[in-house]
Amino acid sequence: MPRCWTCSRGIVFANPVCEQKNMLRIRVLHGPNLNLLGTREQSIYGTLSLDALDSAIMELAEELDVTVDLRQSNSEGELVTWIQEARTGYDGIIINPAAYTHTSVAIRDAIAAVGLPTVEVHLSNIHQREEFRQRSYIAGVAIGQISGLGPTGYLLALRGLHDHLTASRHQKKTSAPATSRRAAKGTK
Ligand code: CA2
Numbered sequence: 001m002p003r004c005w006t007c008s009r010g011i012v013f014a015n016p017v018c019e020q021k022n023m024l025r026i027r028v029l030h031g032p033n034l035n036l037l038g039t040r041e042q043s044i045y046g047t048l049s050l051d052a053l054d055s056a057i058m059e060l061a062e063e064l065d066v067t068v069d070l071r072q073s074n075s076e077g078e079l080v081t082w083i084q085e086a087r088t089g090y091d092g093i094i095i096n097p098a099a100y101t102h103t104s105v106a107i108r109d110a111i112a113a114v115g116l117p118t119v120e121v122h123l124s125n126i127h128q129r130e131e132f133r134q135r136s137y138i139a140g141v142a143i144g145q146i147s148g149l150g151p152t153g154y155l156l157a158l159r160g161l162h163d164h165l166t167a168s169r170h171q172k173k174t175s176a177p178a179t180s181r182r183a184a185k186g187t188k
Contacts, residue, residue: 023067024165026158027086028057029079030072031098037123045123046150053151060155064162076100076107083110091165093118094157101126101136108137117164119157122147 030050038049048056054070061068069090073079079100086093093116100107101122111118118141125148126133139145143164146153 021065023065024092024162024169025067025069025090026061026092026094026161026165027082027090028054028068028070028154028158029082029093029095029097030070031079031096031100032074032076034096034098035072035074048151053154056151057154057158060158064158066158066162068158076104080106080110083107083114086116087114090116092116092161094121094154094161095119095138096121096123096154097138101138102132104137108141111138112141117161117168118142119161120145120147121153121157123150123153124148 035050037045037053038047050072057068057070071082073082079095079097083093083095093111093114095107095111095118097104097107097120101120118138120136120138120142122145126136127147136145144157144160146157146160149156
């Protein structure tokens with residue numbers, strides 16, 4: 001089975017087989033300072049590096065037959081651009097907006113504008129932390145939020161989003177009028 005993932009912090013892998021197979025495509029975005037994972041504040045964010053976290057996500061993506069595109073940025077504008085760009089070519093988004101969770105109307109608006117199913121992930125339990133971290137501008141436009149489960153949260157988000165997208169694909173197919181189903185199959 002070919003690997004079908006890309007990583008903006010490394011080489012980009014494009015595999016035409018993935019497009020032929022019509023695999024689900026999910027963009028995974030890490031917000032500011034998450035590039036420091038595993039180097040400090042280990043009691044809050046754990047010991048795993050961002051590269052190790054990305055590898056675990058890619059491993060599960062392969063198992064689920066999903067294409068993932070993983071990116072990290074310290075810039076709000078860059079995250080907004082990547083969310084906007086996901087409108088073409090992606091089926092869903094997983095995002096840990098990090099500190100922008102609590103401040104960014106721009107990221108919230110971008111997610112609402114593209115209309116892609118989005119899961120919000122936090123390593124720490126933001127609801128048990130300082131008051132300013134307990135408010136998320138993103139939660140209201142996400143299909144769900146996973147908070148406090150460490151790196152496992154990303155893996156659960158990937159499984160959850162995969163199931164959500166698979167179910168909506170199936171629903172679209174079965175709710176299409178019989179004539180268009182026949183047309184799609186090429187039968188009369
Ligand atoms: O718990 C999370 O995943 C957060 O999104 C992490 C953000 C924080 O601002 C949110 O309130 C909750 C901070 C990410 C910074 O990550 C670091 C990792 C290692 C060392 C320093 C920062």
